[in-house]
Amino acid sequence: MILTVTLNTALDLTYGVPELVPHASHRVSDISERPGGKGLNVARVLSALGHETVVTGFAGGSTGAVLRELLADLPSRAAVPAASGPAADSSPVADAPAPVSLPAPAPAPITDALVTVAGNTRRTIAVVDRTTGDTTQLNEPGPLVSADEWSALLARYEELLTGADAVALCGSLPPGIHVGAYAELVRSARAAGVPVLLDTSGEPLRRGIAARPDLIKPNADELAQLTGSRDPLRATRDARRRGAHAVVASLGPDGMLAVTPDGVWQASPPAKVLGNPTGAGDSAVAGLLSGLVEGLGWPDRLRRAVALSTATVLSPTAGDFDRAAYEELLPRVGVEEHTTAA
Amino acid sequence: MILTVTLNTALDLTYGVPELVPHASHRVSDISERPGGKGLNVARVLSALGHETVVTGFAGGSTGAVLRELLADLPSRAAVPAASGPAADSSPVADAPAPVSLPAPAPAPITDALVTVAGNTRRTIAVVDRTTGDTTQLNEPGPLVSADEWSALLARYEELLTGADAVALCGSLPPGIHVGAYAELVRSARAAGVPVLLDTSGEPLRRGIAARPDLIKPNADELAQLTGSRDPLRATRDARRRGAHAVVASLGPDGMLAVTPDGVWQASPPAKVLGNPTGAGDSAVAGLLSGLVEGLGWPDRLRRAVALSTATVLSPTAGDFDRAAYEELLPRVGVEEHTTAA
DSSP, rough: EEEEEEEEOEEEEEESOOOOOOTTTTEEEEEEEEEHHHHHHHHHHHHTTEEEEEEEEEEHHHHHHHHHHHHHHHHHOOOOOOOOSSSSOOOOOOOOOOOOHHHHOOOOOOEEEOOESSSSEHHHHHETTTTTTOEEEEEEOOOOOOOHHHHHHHHHHHHHHTSSSSEEEESSOTTTTTTTTTHHHHHHHTTTTTEEEOOHHHHHHHHHHHHHOOOOBBOOOHHHHHHHHHHHHHHHHHHHHOOSSSSEEEOGGGEEEEEEEEEEEEESSEEEEEEOOOOOHHHHHHHHHHHHHOOOOOHHHHHHHHHOOOHHHHHHTTTOOOOHHHHHHHOOOOOEOOOOOO | EEEEEEEOEEEEEEEEEEEOOTEEEEHHHHHHEEEEHHHHHHHHHHHTTOEEEEEEEEHHHHHHHHHHHHHHHHHHHHHOOOSSSSSSTOOOOOOOOOOOOOOEEEEOOEEEEEEEESSOEEEEEEEEEEETOOOOEEEEEOOOOOOHHHHHHHHHHHHHHTTTTTEEEOOOOOOOOOEEEEEHHHHHHTTTTTTEEEEOOOOHHHHHHHOSSSOOOOOOOHHHHSOOOOHHHHHHHHHTTOOOOEEEEGGGGEEEEETTTTTEEEEOOOOOOOSSTTTTTHHHHHHHHHHHHHOOOHHHHHHHHHHHHHHHHOOSSSTOOOOHHHHHHHHEEEEEEEEEEO
């Protein structure tokens, strides 16, 4: 089982409007509602890859109740029609690496182990301008979490770690949670011998790294904020020196750069793609974690992470991945080892 | 008891953001949540004026459940500290009309007689730019109401009419409700001998007027859309000829123009005021209906409606009215009778 922790879960609403005009009144033309927060997105992708997951974190109030109802429906929602293999018009490259063997694509269960809080789970609203395709995002801050609620989460987390093959700690902190919270969760995972991936930003990331997580997956902005450098290799190495055992930097259309104890790799999608990058980072986390649990080496983990995040950008639904595109892309992701030392 | 009907109730959310920038991501700095839809706003003001009200219409899903919880708290929410009389620095005008005697300001109960529907009650989101004070409005369309749900509403409405002194039919129609719905509700009220006020717009207003409601309260835009004229007196008379027994046009800062079987009156606030006009029309409806039920003549009803809507514009909370301002304004509203025939 893979455990994901989302301290600030969200009910993600998407509102389509014909055109967003500030200070005007708009009739929302279409609405979608889904359970959100990075760890829930990661769990959805892990489920689609056939990995059983347990999600914990906080949920409360009426919005928390809706989130949990939608979460209960998730494995069937994440279900995809059985893929008929690579698209017929794909052009296999003769010397492409052999496809990585995958678990069967039957979605695995997602278990709700969220801790109930008194406050209301936050809503996020993505207002999509249907004329330009641009999105304006409104994020509520989240419920104020009490000291007792945080203690309840810690107890639940310790208990869940005993059955976990790996754990992902994801996203922002809700109000009331101390900035060293992720550092505390990283230390518990390491004490329990469970590999831990940390995916957050700002001060919680800085503090969390110092607790020596197995892996962090910052994007270019998070990396620059952490290290002060926009040079990918320099910044990724610097991040690793701060305490993370391995750092996989996601560089958007340029793929991923991994600086690990076993070496340095650059993984690149076969071509640049156009689409909605929402959730691409969460798909990458799912790719890295599933590869770790399956015992794949770094090149295959990176190949999977890049193929999944590219297939997420290509999906018409924000945050989902396009299964056929994923299977077609997987053998075509290029992975190059850097000969310089990590 | 006064009955208000809100077919498309709403959970009204207000999001404060430091500055609204299209296509950017925003952290919401403050959130408020209240039960909305015009008839619920009217009921809140009637309650504050000491009039017992019953609200019906549709509510459903998780948002409907939150709306009903907030509605249950309303009489206490609408409670205002006992006013200490007109503000000390008010300058009473020697020849001002004598204040209209009012019921004691103890809030009266609001009874929830909403009909439960399968769909989700809509949310409306007012995004307030805290730099400029401007508001960008996002309105969900509302739940799809089935034929059975509409029949249930009709049965509930007929039953409630037997105990009603007056009824207000308010706001937009949710999806699935036929455009002649208000006309149907107007006819039932008239058959039951209950005075009926219709406050809607567009085609539902046009159809509703033909069923001969006792009173309509269009604003200048609604009146222009209905009659094609922007001349207040001409348009108001035209609206009356279409079937309404009386028409009170709300003309924003210019006050109200009433064309009735008893005469034509123009009521004006003592001075133009700056503030948020949200809910001012609903406060005017509450003023007109309470005055009708108390047996006041047209000049006193209009005085109350204008004072209430002006005190709503002045209130720091959108949709509430400022009790002290209301009491201070009431004797100072000017009402002038037109000598021309209605």
